[in-house]
Amino acid sequence: MRGLKPARNQVAQALFKPTRFIHLNHVVKLLKVSADTKNLVLGKSIHSHLIVINQTSLGSSIQPLNSLINLYVKCNQIPAAQKVFERMPERNLVSWCSLMVGYLQTGFSLEVLKLFKNMVLGDGLKPNEYVIAVVFSACSDSGKALEGRQFHGFVVKSGLAFHQYVKNALINMYSKFSDAEGAMRVFSLVPGYDVYSYNSVLSGLLQQGFLNEAVQVLDRMMGEGVKWDSVTYVTVFGLCACLKDLNLGLQVHCRIMKRDLELDVFVNSAIINMYGKCGEVFNARKAFDGLKVRNVVVWTGIMAAYFQNGCFEEALNLFSDMKIDDISPNEFTFAVMLNSTAGLSALRHGDVLYGEIIKSGFMDHVIVGNALINMYAKCGNIGAASEVFSDMICRDCITWNVMISGYSHHGLGKEAMAVFHDMLAEGESPNYVTFVGVLSACSHLGLVKEGLYYLNQFMKTVGVEPGLEHYTCVVGLLSKAGLLDEAEKFLRSIPVKCDVVAWRTLLSACHVHRNYGFGRRIAEFVLEMDPNDVGTYTLLSNIYAKAKRWDGVVKIRKLMRERNVKKEPGVSWIEMRNVTHVFVSDDCQHPESIQIYEKVKELLARIKPLGYIPDVAAVLHDVEEEQKEDYLSYHSEKLAIAYGLMHAPFEAPIRVFKNLRMCEDCHSATKLISKLTNRTIIVRDANRFHSFWNGCCSCADYW
DNA sequence: TTAGGGTTAG
Helix, strand or coil: CCCHHHHHHHHHHHHCCCCCCCCHHHHHHHHHHHHHCCCHHHHHHHHHHHHHHCCHHHHCCHHHHHHHHHHHHHCCCHHHHHHHHHCCCCCCHHHHHHHHHHHHHCCCHHHHHHHHHHHHHCCCCCCCHHHHHHHHHHHHHHCCHHHHHHHHHHHHHHCCCCCHHHHHHHHHHHHHCCCHHHHHHHHHHCCCCCHHHHHHHHHHHHHCCCHHHHHHHHHHHHHCCCCCCHHHHHHHHHHHHHHCCHHHHHHHHHHHHHHCCCCCHHHHHHHHHHHHHCCCHHHHHHHHHCCCCCCHHHHHHHHHHHHHCCCHHHHHHHHHHHHHCCCCCCHHHHHHHHHHHHHHCCHHHHHHHHHHHHHHCCCCCHHHHHHHHHHHHHCCCHHHHHHHHHHCCCCCHHHHHHHHHHHHHCCCHHHHHHHHHHHHHCCCCCCHHHHHHHHHHHHHHCCHHHHHHHHHHHHHHCCCCCCHHHHHHHHHHHHHCCCHHHHHHHHHHCCCCCCHHHHHHHHHHHHHCCCHHHHHHHHHHHHHHCCCCHHHHHHHHHHHHHCCCHHHHHHHHHHHHHCCCCCCCCEEEEEECCEEEEEECCCCCCCCHHHHHHHHHHHHHHHHHHCCCCCHHHCCCCCCHHHHHHHHHCCHHHHHHHHHHHHCCCCCCEEEEECCCCCHHHHHHHHHHHHHHCCCEEEECCCCEEEEECCEECCCCCC
16 A cells, blocks of 8 residues: 555656646646645645646635645644635635644644534535534544534434444544443444444443443444454454453454454554453463564563563563563553562562653653552552652542552551542542542541441442442441441441452451450351351461360361362562562571571560560460470561561661461561561561551551 | 554552
8 A cells, every 4th residue: 555655646746747727627636646645845836836827717716725725634734724724715615624624633623613613604504424523523522522412413403414424423422422322322223334333332332341232232243244444353352351251352363363364563462462361371472472563562562461460570571572672661661560560569670660760751651650659559668659649740540549548558547548638629539449548548547437428428429339349448447446246237238249358357357356256157157158268267267276266276177178278378578689588487498597597586585575475376276385486486477577687778677578467476576576676667468568666566456 | 534552549
C-alpha cells in the first residue's frame, strides 16, 4: 500500500504544469492526490497558482476550494483551512463537513458543535449522513451526553439514523458515554451491521465490564459470518484476558494461525497480554520470542505477564534485555518494574529505579507516582511513600487509594483517615477500593460507629455498593473492639457469599481476645467449610494449646495428617547491600549461621530481664520441656532480625519480610529487642506491617 | 465516519 503513495505523488507532480487554462476537474483531482498523500508542498503550489491566475471560474467556485480545505485538513493545517473557508463567497455541505472533520481530528470537538450550529442556523443547510457522524463523534469526544442524545432524536426524525456511518458513530458515542444499554439499543433495533459496528459495540461492552454481553455479541458476529479485522482480534483477545478464558483465547489464536494471517504489533501485544492474564507465561513468552518487531509495548506486555504470574525476578531481568535491544522504557514499563520490585520487597532496587525515573523524566506521570508510593509502602518505607505522595503534581483516585491503604497496612489509622478527608475536600470521588482502606483504618482506630456509618450510609450516598472486602473489614472492626457476638451475627447476615478469609478474621480476633470457647466453635465451622485451610488449623491448634487442651492439639495434628494438609514452612528474608538473605526456621544454610544463632541466643538472654517469657504453650506438648524454648528461638524472623542487627548500619531501620503471620512469641521478643537495641524493626508478615520501636509495636498487639 | 495493544489501588 505504502509503495503506491510516492508513485501517485510523482504522477501528480508530473501532471501539474502551471498554465493559464487549467481545467477545474484537473485541479480538483490534483488537490485530492496532494491531500491523500499529505503532500503539502504540491498542494500549496497549486493553491498559489490558483491565486496568481485568479480565474473567477476557478478561484471562487465551490468545488476546488473544498478540495483546498480538505488538503489543509489532511495536512493538519487547520488555520489555513479555516482561512480558505472564511473567504469562500458561497459554501455547501462539503465545505462545512471538511472543516468540521479538521477540528474533530485535532481535538477541538466543541468547535465542531459550534460550526454545526452555524451551518444549520446561518446557512440553513440540512446535514447529511457524513455531517451527522462527525457531530456524534464531537459529542462523544467532548462528553456532551445530553446534546448527543438530543441530536440522536433529531436524526431519528430526519430518517438518517439507518445509514451505516451514522449507526456506527451512534454506537460508538453511547459506548463512550459508558451507556452500554444505549449502544446495544442502537445495535439491536437498527438492522444491518458491519465489522465497525461490531468492533464498537464489543469494545464498549468490554470497557464497561459487561463481559457476558460481549460474549453474546461475539457469538452473534460469528453466526452472521462478519469478517474480522485486526481491531476485532485485539478486542476479542482483550475479552479473553478479562474473562481469564484460556480456551477461548486458544481458539482465537488457532483461528489466526489456520488462516495464516499477518499480525500487526497491536494484535501481538494483545496475544501476549491474553496469555499473561490467563496464567500462561510460557505461551506468552513463546508469542514474544516469535516476534520480529518488538516495540516498548510488547516488551512491557511480556514483563507484565511475568509480574502477574509472580515471576518478579524474570520481569526485572527482561528490563535489562530490553535496554540491550535499544528500546527505551516508558511510564508503563516503569510501573511494571516498580511493582515487581514491590513483589520482591527489594527496597534498594526500588531506590535505584526511582533515580532512573527522575533522570528519564517520567516522574510526573500519575501511574509512575502511584506505583512508586505503592512500592515504598510495600517495601516498608512508608515515610518515602508519603514524600512521593506530597510531591505529586497530578493525582487521581488511585493515588489517594494507594496512600490510604499504605497507611492502613502500616497500622497508621489516623494518617489514613486524614488522607481520606483531604481526598474528599479536593473533590475526588472515593470508589470501592477507597473504602476497603478507610474501613480498615477505622478498625485500627477502633472507630466502630464511624465504620458502620461509612458502610451503611456514606457509601450509599456516593454510590459505592459494599462488597465482601468491606464486610470483612467490618467483621474485623467489630471483633477487634471485642464485639465477637455482633461480629458473628453481622457475618451471618451479609447479603453476599462470604469466604474463609472473613471467618478467619473473626477467628483470629477470638485468639487475641483469648475467647477460646468461641474461637473453637468458629474454627470448627470454618474447617467444615474448607477442610484445607492451613491457617485455621494453626489457629485452632494454638487455641487448644493455650487452654492446655492437649487432646485437642493431638486431634488437630491427626486431622491434618489424614487430610494431607501441610503447614507451609516459615520463611523470612532481609535485604542487605543489594543481596537478599533468606532464612527458614531452624535452618543452617546461611554461611554465617553459627554467628547468627549465637546472636539470637544472646538477644533472648538479654531481653529476659526486660520481661520476655518464652511462649512455650504454643509449642507442641510432646516436645521435651527443656527443648521447647529452642523450638521458639530459631523462628525465621528471629534469625533475620539477628542478621540485620549484625550487619545493618547503625541507626538504620531493620526491615524483615515474612511469608506467614508473625507468631506471638516472636512478636513479644521483637518488641523487647527494639527496646534493648534502640532500633526500629519493621516486619512485614502475611497480613500487615509491624513497626517495632522502644518496646511497642504499631499494631498495638492486635494482628 | 466509527474501532484497537502494555500500567497503577484491595
